[in-house]
Amino acid sequence: MSSMQELFDPVSDIADRLTSAVTWESGARLWPSNEQQALTCCRVIDETHDVKTFAFCTQDKMPVRFEPGQFMTVSATVAGQSVERCYTISSPPSRPYLVSITVKRVPGGVMSNWLHDNLRPGSHLLAYGPSGTFTSTASTARQSLYLSAGSGVTPLMSMTRASIDLGLDRDIAFVHSARTPADIIFREELKQLARLSPKLKLFFICEGVREHDDWSGATGRLTLQQLSEWLPDFAEREVFTCGPAGYMSAVKALLRDGGHDPAHYHQESFDITADAGPEATMPSSHATSNTFTVKLSRSSKTFTMSASETVLSAAKKAGVAIASSCSQGVCGTCKTKVLEGTVNMKHNGGIREREVQKGFHLLCCSRPTSDLVLEL
Numbered sequence: 624m625s626s627m628q629e630l631f632d633p634v635s636d637i638a639d640r641l642t643s644a645v646t647w648e649s650g651a652r653l654w655p656s657n658e659q660q661a662l663t664c665c666r667v668i669d670e671t672h673d674v675k676t677f678a679f680c681t682q683d684k685m686p687v688r689f690e691p692g693q694f695m696t697v698s699a700t701v702a703g704q705s706v707e708r709c710y711t712i713s714s715p716p717s718r719p720y721l722v723s724i725t726v727k728r729v730p731g732g733v734m735s736n737w738l739h740d741n742l743r744p745g746s747h748l749l750a751y752g753p754s755g756t757f758t759s760t761a762s763t764a765r766q767s768l769y770l771s772a773g774s775g776v777t778p779l780m781s782m783t784r785a786s787i788d789l790g791l792d793r794d795i796a797f798v799h800s801a802r803t804p805a806d807i808i809f810r811e812e813l814k815q816l817a818r819l820s821p822k823l824k825l826f827f828i829c830e831g832v833r834e835h836d837d838w839s840g841a842t843g844r845l846t847l848q849q850l851s852e853w854l855p856d857f858a859e860r861e862v863f864t865c866g867p868a869g870y871m872s873a874v875k876a877l878l879r880d881g882g883h884d885p886a887h888y889h890q891e892s893f894d895i896t897a898d899a900g901p902e903a904t905m906p907s908s909h910a911t912s913n914t915f916t917v918k919l920s921r922s923s924k925t926f927t928m929s930a931s932e933t934v935l936s937a938a939k940k941a942g943v944a945i946a947s948s949c950s951q952g953v954c955g956t957c958k959t960k961v962l963e964g965t966v967n968m969k970h971n972g973g974i975r976e977r978e979v980q981k982g983f984h985l986l987c988c989s990r991p992t993s994d995l996v997l998e999l
């Protein structure tokens with residue numbers, strides 16, 4: 624970490640004094656994932672040359688309730704266009720007064736560059752409440768293996784910080800892959816946490832090392848041999864992995880070759896471009912020329928669409944603004960109640976079964992199989 628800007632920090636006293644007695648259940652207000660509120664930026668931290676952390680508090684200064692590993696969907700108007708993107712909350716729920724996101728600049732990317740260039744302490748940003756099922760609370764395993772690459776470190780950082788803040792009896796092995804030593808996000812803090820907690824085992828591996836880098840650690844890509852050397856018991860651990868799509872498929876193959884049981888594997892990808900995903904995938908069973916009518920119950924708007932399109936992309940073409948972000952059935956931002964009719968939904972974990980039972984669907988990965996009435 625090289626520098627930190629701080630304008631005001633209304634709650635650091637309280638936040639610093641929070642102890643392991645705090646859980647993500649206590650005192651914190653529930654902020655639904657379909658409810659937008661303005662957050663105030665309190666700090667901006669330069670993590671690496673192209674990664675910044677933005678810490679926010681709510682306008683009413685109330686603590687926020689979330690689970691470690693969940694994300695928020697943030698909105699901004701960039702060049703006159705409304706843009707929404709998901710960012711994992713990198714801070715832990717054990718420090719609920721300030722929620723942080725840690726953003727890597729993506730070359731040519733709209734939101735990441737806008738956040739880096741415009742957000743300052745005192746700025747406001749609109750966000751939807753926490754969402755997502757990639758969380759360490761999904762498992763009661765005592766022994767975990769966190770595997771991350773690049774900015775995929777963020778959900779695992781929230782889980783690690785929470786585990787240590789709360790004194791949880793979890794044995795965490797954290798293996799992080801980076802391009803170069805200068806790209807290791809949270810390097811010093813992770814090392815400090817590993818010094819604090821004998822239950823945290825930390826390993827970094829860098830794909831490349833430049834001449835002036837001070838690095839005596841592992842280099843190259845993560846291999847089964849390297850993982851087995853570091854962690855002979857890795858196959859018995861509950862695995863949580865996050866990173867670019869290519870990294871995750873390599874890791875999945877490596878774990879399979881090492882005898883890890885896929886039932887104990889959890890993953891999240893930020894990479895919405897590497898895999899075309901549900902927005903672009905048309906199931907062959909729906910390759911028909913059927914046309915359906917979609918009616919919006921609140922606005923009384925109606926549009927027609929083909930059975931091969933997702934409801935979200937058809938709505939966008941028809942000029943209907945619907946909050947959305949990942950287009951992958953991951954983030955849950957476009958969750959909408961289908962009041963009448965049926966859809967074929969192929970999601971990627973962005974909606975819970977009980978929500979589906981209540982009639983909710985993710986429009987980004989749902990194709991109509993009849994005329995529809997949506998609660999919009």
Ligand SMILES: Cc1cc2nc3c(=O)[nH]c(=O)nc-3n(C[C@H](O)[C@H](O)[C@H](O)COP(=O)(O)OP(=O)(O)OC[C@H]3O[C@@H](n4cnc5c(N)ncnc54)[C@H](O)[C@@H]3O)c2cc1C
Nearest residue numbers: 708709710711726727730731732733734735774777893949
């Ligand atoms: C659940 C979830 C959690 C996430 N958490 C994090 C996190 O903690 N930290 C983080 O940094 N990111 C995170 N992301 C990724 C984040 O949501 C954004 O996708 C990322 O910041 C890029 O957004 P952007 O608007 O800057 O880029 P975009 O504008 O969406 O561009 C993405 C890519 O497409 C290219 N592109 C854009 N426009 C064009 C065009 N017209 N033609 C060709 N190529 C183009 C860009 O060059 C870029 O390579 C998360 C994503 C998900 C789904």
